[in-house]
Amino acid sequence: MSRSDVLVDADYVEAHIGAPGTVIVEVDEDTSAYDKGHIPSAIKIDWKKDLQDPVRRDFVDRVGFEALLSERGISNDDTVVLYGGNNNWFAAYAYWYFKLYGHQNVLLLDGGRKKWELDSRELTTDVPIRDKTSYHASEQDATLRAKRDEVIDAIGKRNLVDVRSPDEFSGKLLAPAHLPQEQSQRGGHIPTAKNVPWSKAANEDGTFKSDSDLSTLYKDEAGVDFGKDTIAYCRIGERSAHTWFVLHEILGLPNVKNYDGSWTEYGSLVGVPIELGEGK
Amino acid sequence: MSNVSNESCGAPAGGVTITKDKASKEAVIEGQVTRDGSPVAKGYARLLGTGDEFVAEVPLGEDGGFRFFAAPGQWTLRVLAPGDIRLEQAVSADTGQVTRVDFLV
Numbered sequence: 001m002s003r004s005d006v007l008v009d010a011d012y013v014e015a016h017i018g019a020p021g022t023v024i025v026e027v028d029e030d031t032s033a034y035d036k037g038h039i040p041s042a043i044k045i046d047w048k049k050d051l052q053d054p055v056r057r058d059f060v061d062r063v064g065f066e067a068l069l070s071e072r073g074i075s076n077d078d079t080v081v082l083y084g085g086n087n088n089w090f091a092a093y094a095y096w097y098f099k100l101y102g103h104q105n106v107l108l109l110d111g112g113r114k115k116w117e118l119d120s121r122e123l124t125t126d127v128p129i130r131d132k133t134s135y136h137a138s139e140q141d142a143t144l145r146a147k148r149d150e151v152i153d154a155i156g157k158r159n160l161v162d163v164r165s166p167d168e169f170s171g172k173l174l175a176p177a178h179l180p181q182e183q184s185q186r187g188g189h190i191p192t193a194k195n196v197p198w199s200k201a202a203n204e205d206g207t208f209k210s211d212s213d214l215s216t217l218y219k220d221e222a223g224v225d226f227g228k229d230t231i232a233y234c235r236i237g238e239r240s241a242h243t244w245f246v247l248h249e250i251l252g253l254p255n256v257k258n259y260d261g262s263w264t265e266y267g268s269l270v271g272v273p274i275e276l277g278e279g280k
Numbered sequence: 281m282s283n284v285s286n287e288s289c290g291a292p293a294g295g296v297t298i299t300k301d302k303a304s305k306e307a308v309i310e311g312q313v314t315r316d317g318s319p320v321a322k323g324y325a326r327l328l329g330t331g332d333e334f335v336a337e338v339p340l341g342e343d344g345g346f347r348f349f350a351a352p353g354q355w356t357l358r359v360l361a362p363g364d365i366r367l368e369q370a371v372s373a374d375t376g377q378v379t380r381v382d383f384l385v
Binding site: 085114118120 | 334349
């Protein structure tokens with residue numbers, strides 16, 4: 001993978017509005033944002049209601065994902081163009097999720113909803129009607145998703161990239177600064193983790209930084225060893241999906257996993273090692 | 281204001297609604313962006329830490345409002361809106377206080 005395989009700009013998306021074989025999908029952190037206005041012909045996927053199991057802490061299963069995409073009118077051959085607010089935070093999560101269930105053709109609109117809005121491009125409240133499909137999903141790709149035991153085993157062996165803010169990393173905060181401070185039992189980070197806040201990968205307008213800037217950020221400044229396998233985590237796995245996208249899809253590192261259990265799981269586990277402070 | 285629960289990593293428009301019990305434990309920074317007395321509903325508020333380090337961002341609410349749950353200390357607020365609008369103010373937050381910062385475009 002490289003940048004040109006996975007990222008498209010606004011002109012590309014404008015040229016593909018309503019195009020057969022392309023489905024534009026908004027996935028936003030603020031799930032009401034779509035209803036206030038979205039890119040023409042775009043449909044909505046709700047990261048919580050649609051993608052999370054309503055009872056267990058887990059994703060919807062394969063059958064559930066098939067039912068969702070069939071109902072939204074997405075077929076296996078469609079190219080799905082994802083976008084969302086806040087530097088494509090949740091859109092990148094959805095991208096990872098689509099890949100997890102084996103959807104081949106997925107693209108991300110560089111800059112997402114923010115750049116589209118700041119550039120004063122067209123938004124509509126019209127909701128498109130799409131014919132139902134019969135979508136077939138693969139079993140989850142275990143090479144993309146890390147579970148807790150694998151993470152504990154990776155301490156000191158693989159790159160662990162903690163993509164939360166420095167204050168969450170050090171243990172000062174338990175959640176991002178725009179949310180109430182609650183959740184995990186303990187603050188801090190997984191020992192040996194490097195702290196590269198996810199947002200450092202994005203420019204102020206939400207677009208991704210250049211390949212060379214990204215490489216400098218992770219390899220040279222943070223000390224991530226590009227020759228080793230990597231696990232990224234945050235608090236609930238969404239910011240780290242953005243970093244997974246950067247490392248795996250843009251920079252093309254071969255073995256990168258997202259730990260979606262992240263700090264809300266790890267910081268509540270009994271008996272696991274935790275490091276406080278700015279890291280080593 | 282928002283239907284995003286606290287389990288979200290997300291940034292609901294304008295920020296999460298505050299309650300009295302929360303206010304006593306949090307260092308809240310909130311405000312409103314207006315132009316000629318009317319709310320600017322399209323735009324983003326960013327919270328920056330030391331050295332302009334990005335910390336958080338929320339889309340502005342329908343009322344042009346935004347809210348952050350910061351830690352006590354010094355912060356910078358930056359507002360982005362269509363038409364290359366980019367405004368900035370320094371702010372100091374304290375636990376148990378709601379610090380208000382308004383922007384005029």
